[in-house]
Amino acid sequence: MSHKISRRDFLISAGGVTFLALTPIARGLFAAPEAAGTGMPLFTAVPYIQPGSGSLLIPGKEEMILAWQTENKDADFKFVYGLSKKYGKTAKITRNTRLSGDAVRLNYAAKLENLPLGTKVFYKVTGNGVTIAEGYTTTRQPRGTRVRFAAIGDNACQNEGNRNVCHQAYLSHPDFVVSVGDNAYNQGLDAEYSKYFFMVYNADAAEPGVGAPILRSVPYYTVLGNHDLGFNDPETKRGWVVADFDSNSGALGYYTNMYLPANGPAIPPSPTRIRGSAERLAAFRKAAGSRFPQMANYSFDYGDIHFLCLDSNLQVDTTNVAYQKWIADDLKNTDATWKFVILHHQPFNVGDAHYREQHMRMLVPTFEAGGVDFVLGGHEHIYQRSMPLRFAPDGPGKAADLYQEERLVPGKFTIDREFDGQNKTVPKGILHIVTGAGGQNLHDKQMNNNPAEWTHQRDNHEAYVSKLVSDRHSYSLFDVGDEELTMTQVDQHGNDIDRIRVTKV
Ligand SMILES: [Fe+2]
Known part of the structure; x- marks a missing residue:
């Protein structure tokens, strides 16, 4: 596979492409064309595509968001879009002021709405009358369409x-990307999104060692990891449970940089915790709007897949009946062929760093009853694939010990040891995946391809792991048809390190 991609090759990206008239002038800062006038602000995030608030696949009602960010200076932006380069529609642009450490940013979002499914949408952004970006993206594919996601x-x-x-994920030309959380290390601050997220996932070139312009090509869905919440709670001394706006006004960048489906509980049973001065909290709430705290949980469809995206952080009480009911109802109310749960704290991770955070196991019987095929998680910085399994908790265990990392939930495993993903392709149980090797320093080097290390005494040494690779960075690539799918784990150099085929019958 080629390691570099030319400007022209951007055109053949699966989902879309954006051509920028913006020029990089410093790290993370872009200038508008001179013709737009010297009064134009510098861009702190160049245009990027987001899914928008839609959940169900409704022809003619599809929505997408195109967002960008600037320094705190006014400009006259206009956004036109349509099903051809004649455009024809003008988008409503919202502008929110975001405090980001000592800086003030203006966050813009243009809403593309009432669109058909599976269709290219062309758009153009102008600032002070001059084109600054134009391109196209593709709306979600309807049922019956083969799709690819990373x-x-x-x-x-x-x-x-x-x-x-x-870079590798971009070369695979996905229709969309799903992240399992920890979007911006180390505290999910707005400034960390600028430095680590936008710089890589919306890079101006597609090259190894650089990144790729994924964000300006296809939608990017994600969930809250622990590093998206913040740092230690100074009152309880417990880690990764509270966003502290006194420490940094740019906390919880997830809720202001992302525009994700809005069908979760308006106030989740275990909402993200925040603290700080009234003034800073009010500024954050104004910038996030209804996205905070609702965007912690949501679901959406794409092709023949239903995705249920959950907040799994340490404040989440998985014994909460209201939370369990929302999950059960969500899974029951979809007719999708495939059902994926996306979360950060994988219930069945055998890695040493986060093995004890098992609170999401309490939801596994609900996932099973709801017909879930895959649970994709991260947190442990490894790749791990389980055998298909079913799990019955002995009881709540320590699932309700909120804010604790010791959340053991023992129970009974029923493991499908016949499934091999090659000849035996109908799993009896859920495939649990840890795909946490996407960038941060790797964990558990001693476990790499070493099955003797993959069991725990607290699980009676149940051997439920099929594959574990911890010596390299990687991501998961799914090709999903209506009755069969292929999952390939691809390393940072483009080598396939695992592949399974799953069929319904
Ligand atoms: Fe994590």
């Missing part, structure tokens, strides 16, 4: 592995 975890930290995985 799943990446524990990623944006701006190291070599992170940039290479991003």
